[in-house]
Amino acid sequence: MVSLGSEPSAGSVISGRNRWDRFLMGLLRACADAVLLGAGTLRATPGHHWTAEHIFPDMTTAFAELRSTLGRRPRPRLVLVTASGQVAASHPAVVGGATILTTEAGANALRGRLPDSCDVIEVGKEGRVDLAHAVSELRSRGHELILTEGGPHVSGELIDKGLLDEAFITVSPLVAGRDRETRLGMVEGVELLPGRLVSGRLLSVRRKEDFLFLRYGLRPS
Numbered sequence: 420m421v422s423l424g425s426e427p428s429a430g431s432v433i434s435g436r437n438r439w440d441r442f443l444m445g446l447l448r449a450c451a452d453a454v455l456l457g458a459g460t461l462r463a464t465p466g467h468h469w470t471a472e473h474i475f476p477d478m479t480t481a482f483a484e485l486r487s488t489l490g491r492r493p494r495p496r497l498v499l500v501t502a503s504g505q506v507a508a509s510h511p512a513v514v515g516g517a518t519i520l521t522t523e524a525g526a527n528a529l530r531g532r533l534p535d536s537c538d539v540i541e542v543g544k545e546g547r548v549d550l551a552h553a554v555s556e557l558r559s560r561g562h563e564l565i566l567t568e569g570g571p572h573v574s575g576e577l578i579d580k581g582l583l584d585e586a587f588i589t590v591s592p593l594v595a596g597r598d599r600e601t602r603l604g605m606v607e608g609v610e611l612l613p614g615r616l617v618s619g620r621l622l623s624v625r626r627k628e629d630f631l632f633l634r635y636g637l638r639p640s
């Protein structure tokens with residue numbers, strides 16, 4: 420489970436704001452050229468910035484040095500996927516600069532609303548964005564290492580299309596439960612088992628306190 424129904428910022432509730440989970444997210448962001456998100460995650464996370472220093476400020480200097488050593492720009496580019504064009508122009512992460520991946524129809528809905536720090540990539544006319552096409556557009560703009568933080572529908576589509584190389588999964592010891600509200604899992608919008616077998620290879624396991632930090636390879640070997 421990765422969401423708590425209508426609760427905003429569910430990730431930090433589920434992880435109990437675990438320091439090492441935040442460090443790992445910071446480290447991954449520090450290595451990335453771009454951070455790819457669905458518009459649903461942006462809407463569920465008001466006030467967030469998808470940068471290393473925002474999630475783990477204690478290591479701001481070290482993250483900046485790492486980015487410089489890796490030849491990365493000072494911050495990863497935020498990339499937002501939307502079909503509807505419902506992207507809050509006042510969200511601080513959008514104000515800070517974002518690339519919007521959408522269709523011609525989505526771009527029309529956004530026209531005149533975005534700050535100058537944003538740009539729009541149009542993929543197709545309407546409906547959903549073809550994420551395979553979108554990823555190759557991002558690569559052609561120099562975004563080699565793309566980190567996705569989901570959410571569940573974007574993760575589902577990336578896995579469905581074989582576009583996700585690796586998954587970093589934190590297992591939190593908190594017991595969430597489910598009853599009235601829909602609480603999304605890590606992968607939504609696509610059904611794999613029993614018809615399709617997508618299996619990860621466990622690349623590493625770390626334990627800190629009662630949390631497990633798992634890294635899986637998802638590309639067929």
Ligand SMILES: NC(=O)c1ccc[n+]([C@@H]2O[C@H](COP(=O)([O-])OP(=O)(O)OC[C@H]3O[C@@H](n4cnc5c(N)ncnc54)[C@H](OP(=O)(O)O)[C@@H]3O)[C@@H](O)[C@H]2O)c1
Binds near residue numbers: 422424574
């Ligand atoms: N715990 C975690 O690690 C974690 C991480 C991320 C998110 N979350 C949680 O997940 C929940 C949000 O779930 P979600 O599934 O709605 O998130 P999501 O996958 O980020 O957003 C779904 C939205 O993204 C857009 N989208 C996705 N694929 C698209 C495509 N191929 N073409 C065009 N647009 C596309 C659509 O936006 P439009 O509606 O604008 O068209 C769609 O409604 C929140 O509760 C959030 O807190 C948890």
